[in-house]
Amino acid sequence: MTSTTATPDTAVEPRVDRDVVNAALDGRWAELRRQSRDLFLDPDLRREPGLSMEEHRERVLGQLRKMVELGAVQRAFPESVGGQNDHGGSLARFEEVAVGDPSLQIKAGVQWGLFASAIMHLGTEHHHRTFLPGAVDLSVPGAxxxxxxxxxxxxxxxxxxxxxxxxxxxxxxxxxxxxxxxxxxxxxxxxxxxxxxxxxxxxxxxxxxxxxxxxxxxxxxxxxxxxxxxxxxxxxxxxxxxxxxxxxxxxxxxxxxxxxxxxxxxxxxxxxxxxxxxxxxxxxxxxFFTMLGTLVQGRVSLSGAAAVVSKMALATAIRYGSERRQFTAADPHTEVTLLDYQRHQRRLLPLLARTYAAQFMHNDLLQRFHQVFAGETDTDADREDLETLAAASKPLATWLALETVQECREACGGAGFMAENKLTGWHSDLDVYTTFEGDNNVLLQLVGKRLLTDYGRSIARMDVAGTVRYVADRAVDMTMHRTPLRRAAQSIADFGSAARSALEIRDPAVQRELLEERVESMVAEIAERLRPARTASPEEAARLFNENQNDLIEAARAHGDLLQWEAFTEALATIKDADTRRVLTWLRDLFGLVTIERNLAWYLIHGRISNQRARTVTSYVNRLLTRLRPHALDLVEAFGYSPEHIGATIGTGVEAQRQEEARAYYRRLRASGEEPVSEKALRDAEKAASR
CATH class of the missing domain: 2.40.110.10 (Butyryl-CoA Dehydrogenase, subunit A, domain 2)
Structure with a gap:
């Protein structure tokens, strides 16, 4: 499906092919994802509002049994217990269970993603033969x-x-x-x-x-x-x-x-x-870490499940924002659609860009997970990379989901607070995603330690000449970025040439450099501060690490931002339709620039960007919002979640019907000549007549 929209800026807007975008978002296991979504259109597998805790628990247990009957849970397991040894496909299907009920998803994750998977990955033939069948067919519910x-x-x-x-x-x-x-x-x-x-x-x-x-x-x-x-x-x-x-x-x-x-x-x-x-x-x-590494699928699946909920929340809020009208502007008889307000675009479209980036990064993570667990690329280095990527993806995706759901709730006003529109329920259910399978800050600390380890290895591999060159490069770096001369020179270059600055920050190479340089500089600075810990007492080493812990976690988060940007950029290369690629490139640029904008203080303090260029970042973000506004609905429709999948009343078109009914009523009233005159209009007419 495609859409065409004309705007004042251009004669013809590019068209977004929703099917092309959906194929890129759903990735290698797209068909399995769609099958899983459709499975949860069954009323028996959907959340029933208003149940007590006891009733909800019993309903979810019954739903698990139905999933077994439908053959929806066995895919990752060996053929001996009805499986297909398809680890990536199994997780892709599991992530979509949130369409039915997050409680059902997590209870399924406990039974098959944790209990049964621990038996499979940590046990041997005796355990597979003795304990795995009961865990898979749910005759033995397990913790x-x-x-x-x-x-x-x-x-x-x-x-x-x-x-x-x-x-x-x-x-x-x-x-x-x-x-x-x-x-x-x-x-x-x-x-x-x-x-x-x-x-x-x-x-x-x-x-x-x-x-x-x-x-x-x-x-x-x-x-x-x-x-x-x-x-x-x-x-x-x-x-x-x-x-x-x-x-x-x-x-x-x-x-x-x-x-x-x-x-x-x-x-x-x-x-x-x-x-x-x-x-x-x-x-x-x-x-110990090898044993725990075999259970990494919990983090992988939470990353994907969080992205699913972010997509459903945005689909709801953007559909509603495309229909809901509030306050008149140029036309006194026509109220403005919420999504036409810049602030509303600022609230939702950057989250849309971040959700696309999170999904593309997750697709890469899921591919690596499958390759490791299917034995395609299963070395110690592959497992270490997988664990690091999962530890970076899960925090970013789960924090994003909470932020997205909350912003979407507020963007939908009072309607967003109604349980029937799902947003408050999603927020409650996803809150703990940031904690289980590893607290997000603890996971990012693991990523930070890996960054420090890799940095140390890169330094250790240098020969003497290489080390000298590295030190010289660092000295040049300090001179270029930290002296007033560099900042002044850049400001002079930017002055009077905002268009040139805008062109530069649109350049993917510039965006990559800014994102990458922040990570590398942060890691290098932390490593330098931690160097004395190598010869210090255990107490002193612990103190030094603690003093740098927050910066290490921030560096890991910056690394995650870079990974998401790279995953988005790699996905763009797979889009053959030129119009669709153009719009998605705008969305990728929005992701990169709002990430830079969010960290402008760091770039300014470290002399990586001038004041003039910092202002250009924000102004170009606003231009991107205007460009993306006509395509916002297409970009959420491309997620592949129909109003029936999501089940939020305000996402079903009822608001458009209400708005059209109201506009038709006032049109008829004006045409009849029976419309009351407003007091303000009457006073304005009297003032005009008296002049």
């Missing part, structure tokens, strides 16, 4: 018992222990103190009959670090539902939450619970009957 009250994202320091007893060939799971209770676990409060429990593996008096254990937690009743807790297992219900109340989150604790030795998921670490520990990975640290 993923990693997080503890006292340590959260610090998984390596969890307190739960699994001590091996060679006399009985059993592990003894134990929760030694309250802070070691497992918490916030889906399926733990009511529905789960087993759990994958993460605990410190202790054998022969040695702690070998965190490992995973398949652990039954409840009896299974005659109706197949969860029954009483097993001896030694304690559970508490987390109760009503700020969102996602279709999930029975709860706590688990273990009082010397015994499980067979063979319930250790032993792909990366095993214990022989006599208690001897062995592992194919000698380093405890590397072993």
């Amino acid at each position: 993923f018992a990693m997080t503890e009250i006292g340590h959260g994202s610090d998984v390596a320091s969890i307190g739960t222990t699994a001590t091996y007893d060679p006399e009985t060939e059993e592990f003894v799971l134990h929760t030694p103190f309250r802070a070691a209770w497992k918490d916030y676990l889906g399926n733990a409060a009511l529905h789960g009959v087993a759990a994958v429990v993460f605990a410190q593996l202790i054998t022969q008096g040695v702690n070998h670090g965190v490992h995973a254990f398949y652990t039954p937690i409840r009896e299974v009743g005659p109706d197949g539902r969860a029954g009483a807790l097993l001896p030694g297992v304690a559970s508490e219900d987390d109760g009503l939450k700020g969102g996602l109340n279709g999930i029975d989150n709860g706590r688990l604790a273990f009082d010397h619970v015994r499980i067979p030795r063979t319930n250790l998921l032993n792909k990366y670490g095993d214990v022989a009957p006599d208690g001897t520990y062995s592992s194919p990975i000698a380093s405890p640290g590397r072993r």
Whole structure:
């Protein structure tokens, strides 16, 4: 589908081919995404408003069973349990479950993305044969018992222990103190009959670090539902939450619970009957991160799910903003459409650009995920790159979703606050996305550490001559960007030539340079400040790192912005339709320039941009908004979510009908001659007559 719109600036606006854009956005698994969206047009798989927490939980459990019946959950698993070993396609379908209900999506993620996947990726043949079928067909609802009250994202320091007893060939799971209770676990409060429990593996008096254990937690009743807790297992219900109340989150604790030795998921670490520990990975640290790395799909899927909700929120707000009218301007009889106001464009169109960038970055992430887990490119370096990319994508996408939903809510006025229009519900449900599968700031810190490591490696690989050249280049850099001479020279060059400056910032090479240089400079400065830590005491090293922690996280976030810009730019190269590519290039430029604009203080302080050029950035952003306004509706229609998929009343065209009804009424009233004269018009006429 294409659209053509004329504007005062140009005789004919470029046309946007929605199908072309949708194909680029939906990526490699486009057809699976569309099938999944359509699956959730089924009323039985959609959220039913107004349910109590208890009713919502039962409904979601029933929906999970229906998804199993429809064959909608098995795709990533081996053929032996009805799967297709299609890891990327499975996540692409999973991300669209938010169309039905985010609670359903996350409970499905607990069951198949965490519980069943841990069995598959951390277990071996015995576990695949014994435990995986029940996890996949939902005859064994399960919990993923990693997080503890006292340590959260610090998984390596969890307190739960699994001590091996060679006399009985059993592990003894134990929760030694309250802070070691497992918490916030889906399926733990009511529905789960087993759990994958993460605990410190202790054998022969040695702690070998965190490992995973398949652990039954409840009896299974005659109706197949969860029954009483097993001896030694304690559970508490987390109760009503700020969102996602279709999930029975709860706590688990273990009082010397015994499980067979063979319930250790032993792909990366095993214990022989006599208690001897062995592992194919000698380093405890590397072993720990390898085990956790196999579960990276949680972060990958949250990145994609957040983008789905951002797209649905923007589709709702921009459809509504294209129809809703408020206040008259040049024509006293015609109110202005909300999206024609510059402020409304400023609120929504940069978020639209950022959502496109986030989706394109996610497409790259999902492709890499599939290549690693399908064994196409599965080296240590590939896994490290995947983990870093996921740790960058998930924070940016989930923060963006919250910001987008809130801005869309406000942009829709009172209508946005109505539950029927979905925005408040999405905000409640997505709030915790920024926390689980790794707190966003913790994940960005991981990205920052990787940037520092890569920077250190690049310096270490230099020969003496290379190091001298690097130091000289840094000296030139400091001279060019930090002295008044450079800033003055740039200001002189910019003065009186705003058009030239605009052309420069439109240049992709200039945008890339500005975004890239910020990352490189920030990392280099942090590395320089941290250099004394290499020879300092542990206390001093910790102090130095803490003093630079915030800057490190900001550098990682800047790196994520750069990755999104690059992903958007790479996607443009795949668009063959010239008109569509032109509009998407404007959208990419908007993303790049609002990112630069958001960080103008840094560019100005560091002498990377002049005052004149800084003003040009903002003025060109405003020009881009005007150019993109005629295409805003096409750009959200290209997401592929119909009003029926989204289910927000204000996104169904009812506002356009109301507005047209009102305009028709006033037209008839004026034509009849019965329209009352306004007091203001009467007074103006009297004043004119008296002059």
